[in-house]
Ligand code: NAI
């Protein structure tokens with residue numbers, strides 16, 4: 024039997040996840056959708072020809088007897104409310120990042136899930152499902168480059184819309200590194216600092232872009248992440264791990280190499296949807312399979328909380344220019 028999914032939010036990623044759950048993945052069926060823009064929700068249903076019911080709001084959808092599990096793909100500030108409602112209804116929920124826009128919001132979700140007594144939440148951090156990051160982690164874990172000492176990373180988007188503010192470089196963009204680098208190193212952050220290089224003339228007046236985030240982990244590894252969301256040339260994710268005896272780099276996505284017009288070239292992708300297309304498939308199939316097997320796994324509410332605690336510290340560091348401590352409490356036994 025296919026898992027009956029309800030989707031809240033039919034914007035860019037909501038539409039893409041509805042498509043993959045309806046057309047690409049196994050054992051799932053989108054039976055319900057909603058959005059504050061109901062016309063858009065109805066159009067997505069019609070365009071994808073999925074015959075799902077359009078619900079008036081997220082709460083009606085969560086509490087529908089036809090919906091077995093939820094995908095929350097609405098704007099970040101609405102995630103906390105919907106994930107808490109899903110837990111209250113006892114339904115598994117895949118929530119796009121960020122789990123909540125503040126650490127306090129994530130903590131409430133962690134507490135609700137622990138009180139429920141069984142994992143229901145998977146956070147949409149897809150990079151641990153990316154083939155390249157998995158290969159990089161396998162090299163680190165094998166000991167081939169010794170202990171990781173330093174990481175040099177970059178998260179570059181070609182451009183962003185006018186609603187994108189300076190703190191979103193952390194809550195919306197860096198949040199992926201905050202999650203995946205913890206996972207890659209099996210370590211937690213202890214301090215952060217944010218510095219601002221010369222501003223790009225391509226960034227809108229209200230946005231400080233690029234930014235460099237400096238992280239220190241409990242084991243003493245130092246990480247620099249360049250976040251540059253108006254780089255113009257492509258969607259480019261870089262990660263280099265410098266170890267005691269060698270260096271390992273995140274592989275580039277596979278592209279045909281061309282010799283043409285007196286140039287040797289490889290195309291660079293422009294869109295996050297394409298860069299991580301396979302990782303999104305794998306993460307959502309894992310959610311569907313996990314729910315059907317009664318065992319939700321993958322990035323947990325605790326991982327969402329840990330990333331948010333670091334994100335809150337980064338925002339404080341953006342504003343103060345100081346080194347800010349990251350005060351993550353001990354991980355509860357429930358999440359070990
Ligand atoms: P979007 O702006 O294209 O779509 C968001 C949709 O949510 C809109 O259609 C909006 O009307 C709807 N919405 C907002 N509040 C709502 C509410 N209370 N109830 C129902 N619908 C509501 O944004 P996008 O790019 O699709 O992002 C959505 C979420 O997914 C964000 O949290 C974003 O950070 C995350 N995301 C994750 C990505 C990843 O790589 N994992 C990539 C892109 C987005």
Ligand code: ISE
Nearest residue numbers: 178180195196197199252295
């Ligand atoms: C977007 O919301 C994503 O999650 C993308 O993966 C990220 O690269 C982009 O910066 C965000 O705005």
